[in-house]
Amino acid sequence: MLSGKTIIVGVSSSIAAYKACEVVSRLKKLGADVWVAMTKEAGNLIAPLTFRTLSGNPVITDLFAPELNSLPVPHISLTKKAHLIIISPCTANIIAKLAQGLADDPLTTMVLASEAPKLIAPAMNPAMWRNPLVVENTAKLKRLGFQLIGPESGCLACGDSDIGRMSEPDDIISRAVGLLGGAQDLKGRHVLVTAGGTKEAIDPVRFISNRSSGRMGYALARAARERGADVTLISASGYLPDPLDIKAIKVESAAGMLEAVLDFYNNAQAVIMAAAVADFRPKHPKRSKIKKVERRKLKVEHRIELEPTEDILKAIAQQKGRNSRLLVGFALETEELIRNAKKKLEEKDLDLIVANDQTTLDGEAIKFSLISRDGRIDEYPLQSKDRAAHVILDRVAAAV
Ligand SMILES: Cc1cc2nc3c(=O)[nH]c(=O)nc-3n(C[C@H](O)[C@H](O)[C@H](O)COP(=O)(O)O)c2cc1C
Structure with a gap:
């Protein structure tokens, strides 16, 4: 840059x-x-x-x-x-x-x-x-x-x-x-970015979440802003400060994120779903804190029943209006990265998918591949998330 x-x-x-x-x-x-x-x-x-x-x-x-x-x-x-x-x-x-x-x-x-x-x-x-x-x-x-x-x-x-x-x-x-007048190739465009790992309540003080920090999504939001876009950042990250000139909309759960995405989705020419949305949530979150109970010196086991969360990508892909809106997803896989990422791209009707493995989580750097609808696969070496954000946005800017 x-x-x-x-x-x-x-x-x-x-x-x-x-x-x-x-x-x-x-x-x-x-x-x-x-x-x-x-x-x-x-x-x-x-x-x-x-x-x-x-x-x-x-x-x-x-x-x-x-x-x-x-x-x-x-x-x-x-x-x-x-x-x-x-x-x-x-x-x-x-x-x-x-x-x-x-x-x-x-x-x-x-x-x-x-x-x-x-x-x-x-x-x-x-x-x-x-x-x-x-x-x-x-x-x-x-x-x-x-x-x-x-x-x-x-x-x-x-x-x-x-x-x-x-x-x-x-x-x-x-x-x-x-x-320094970096590329303003997203000027006049509205880019919606999601970031962070959602939290699914077990009780008022406990939740299920994942290791995503939100750094990749924040880097994308900043980079899109640098390139002139109007940016809406929907964040489930609890601690990252709002980037300059971007007001992050804070959400907690997958349901909250879906609601916020649907609120802002219509205005966006590009939607980049970098958030790590939980796939499952406790089916019956408790209203008060679950107590540690012992009966006759035996610790009582707790089981948490899980149910699937909302599928945000699928929900928005169904109404995305082909050719008018670009949909970018992320696939984090621990095995068969490319095969699984391709499958997700097709199933969720995405335009582009960023495939990365778990070493990326919570770190400053990312090694990734970009897979597009036409089957093109480009591999990128380990680099800072800021630099990676611009690589991804080069593709977005060329398409919107
Ligand atoms: C530990 C320490 C922290 C300081 N922090 C600041 C500061 O944040 N802002 C400021 O204007 N001066 C601060 N000062 C005072 C300046 O260092 C001092 O005015 C100095 O003469 C400025 O020199 P310079 O502007 O050439 O670097 C600090 C001084 C010390 C000892």
Whole structure:
């Protein structure tokens, strides 16, 4: 997605500097040439070697350092080829320096010398963020064309729960991809994505579920948004944060997911069912917590009778209106992956199926095959779920 793009990531001295590792690593995985410029104080919180290893390039902590000798006038030669500068995290101090046009460290010097778009992700204590000086400096940067992302509300390192958290790396990457004008081939399209493993109640406190984290569905939702789509994300994942600009509709059970899918299905040109929907649920969920009972010192066995859940794919395939809506399913199999995935594609009347095995569950990466209606099978090596999302969406975009 970002191959051929050079991105400078500025890191200043907020405790959120650790999240910059994820930003750098994700940009690299998307194919960008990444250079990190750190402030001197940031070096107290995180070692330059970490970024050197993640980016594969020397880290700029000093414009006069001998290792940059290969670059003629580093702050100019690098900034000239940069397509984007991201400062994550951006301290109150760096915001102030930028607002004044100062250039007394490598990072601010490079920003001043660059005509590339700039994206800053502030992170600081809430009192600092509300300080009128910071408010004024930030407003000035916005007026001058700097793009801002965050800060968000949540738990902060200082112990407060308030505004000041740096935005999540995923959201920073999405915004960066948008600024770099990635393919907008889903603009004007509505994509419905489901994610996560459903939970089927045994009693009010217990449920049956599966190992799906929802990461693949969230990666698809983010990637579709990056490519310009309007995205509806229906999620059974309990803990993943909503991606930027996407409001996840939270559901619990297969029945809840079916209801939500049917609500939004009609507007969608593509439906991607990445959720791991339970096949069975307890037939008689109890209204109160089941007690552990012992009779005459013998533990009483409990049996849970199961019944099949709603078949969401089948329900929507029946009314999908061929040629007007693309239906993508996922098949996770522990044996005979391709044969079983093909069978599912046919039985559920899908247009495309993503076949993967159980090693994918709950992980960051996926090895998968894409099987289409015409029998074409393409195999893809292990890769990040973000990258895989774009591979899948290449096929979706070509068809809708
Ligand atoms: C542990 C620690 C965490 C800090 N976190 C932040 C922060 O999140 N945001 C901020 O603006 N300053 C923070 N500061 C204060 C800055 O590090 C300080 O203002 C520094 O001079 C900024 O330098 P720099 O902007 O060149 O990196 C923190 C300081 C310490 C010691």
